[in-house]
Amino acid sequence: MKLNKKQALFPPLVFNVFKPARITSYDVVRHFKRHLPQGFGKIGHFGTLDPFASGVLMIGICGAARLNDFIHDFLPKTYLAVGKLGIETPTGDYTSEIVQRDESLYLTREIASFSREFIEEKLREKFIGDYWQAPHKYSASKFMGRNMHEWAREGIEVKKEPVLRKVYKIEVVKYAFPYLSIRVEVSSGTYVRTLFTDMCNYLGTLGSLISLVRESVGPVTYKTALKMKDWPQDKTLPIISRGMKIEDVLPFTKLKLDEKQTLIFKNGGFLRPADLNVLQDSSLSQNYFWMLDESEKLLGLGEKTFPTELKPKINFHSEVEVPSSSDHDPQ
Template identity: 50%
Template structure:
């Protein structure tokens, strides 16, 4: 295995199993990847009770973390239980409230799937205001909210605008409701299901959550646990994707003179290009040099790959 591949900026589309934290996965890769790979980080936390796509970047691929969040929506499949409220929004803890109302068992129980889907689409599709869940990785004063909550301090943050572009009810077998949803980065599906249940007139908590995709990175081609790296196996690097595969963008090929300017952080003009605020991959000799952004006819450096 060449030093070039070991030091290449790569992204792994990893399947995170249930009952492992996102950092557990990072720890495993950090311990078992070939030495010399540089930095490592994941592109968006998955709760331990959830499973699915977890993107892990090594070397300078960690630089596209925030750009991935800003660029791509995420699709989830979730299963929730109606009539139950928990402090965490999932069924990993005991309920604090149980709805035993006649309305739940005689009215909500009989709602048809097409009605549920229509109602959820009417209320939640498009812009959606959501407060970060008290038991989440969202931070307050430098600490995740779940740490505050477990210490007995429940922090209520202001609502943030999120976006929901797709919602589908997959199955309804009372009290269980399964749905697929595509949301903007930062959306808490646990909180969304609580709001969906509230709209129906009851409580709701998630039983299961699967992250199906982040942009073009899909569950179907994720790296299952039996394919994770083992100590001394350098072939794992061949499972990594280039940054441009994970984040498809327009490309520009530079000559040697302009490439030198780019390396030195000097913006260069792009003639006859009407794109503005467009991020692009910058190449020289068919190799990615880094990322640029077109602003007012100039390509400015976002980051270089040294």
């Protein structure tokens, strides 16, 4: 079978990849794009990790990347941040020079004597819940079509209005002055560099990160992530078996459609949720549902527009062509 470059041969899949520090997120996507077997369709990642950071980077193929906004809206992210108190850098991390030092006695006598438990209590009191945060000037946030870090490196100061984020959990893992290790669970779009700086400011000093690890995105964790040695190398199919189903990454309620309902969904028609069989229930959302046919093959994502109506939001059936066994030969 001859395929065009963007034709999908496999179901929507997500690779849980461990991105090392000192390479970009796009470097990882580029590697997968070059070494995946033919038929991976369109490819993209779910949320940039800064070059200095490491950890979970999810890569979607065969239409999975169309769920990018849903990943951001529904799945919190957990980070382990290690920083140093008493210093400030323009980028908020070790990749730039120190521009200010706190040489106060309050830092060396008071803050240095704080207990881990005291710091954790104070930070939870202040930061758990709603958190208004302006994007860091050295970030990938867009302004007039360009990344903010591009403006900053040209010496142009760009200020964006604070955006509401959520901080769900804070754990002070270790405190050995002047080093502070914090694990946070936050909503998507939260800049942990900025959050760490804000935390240090609240404690009464400066602070900058020396390492950052994204430990999880929703149910996807670094413990099962593909290390670099496991990344695809020769366009063979075994790597496909390491992909996660998009419906397992985003655990919406699964609905099973009969033959007639499947045809209606494929053609963009409306269905009644009450008429559909629930395969697996979920509390993640009351408005979005995975739609599966009688053989439990994923058809797409349904959206409830009214209490008694459900329509296709994303339809995968037109993107995926199921090949014969001979079509699976390595290219």
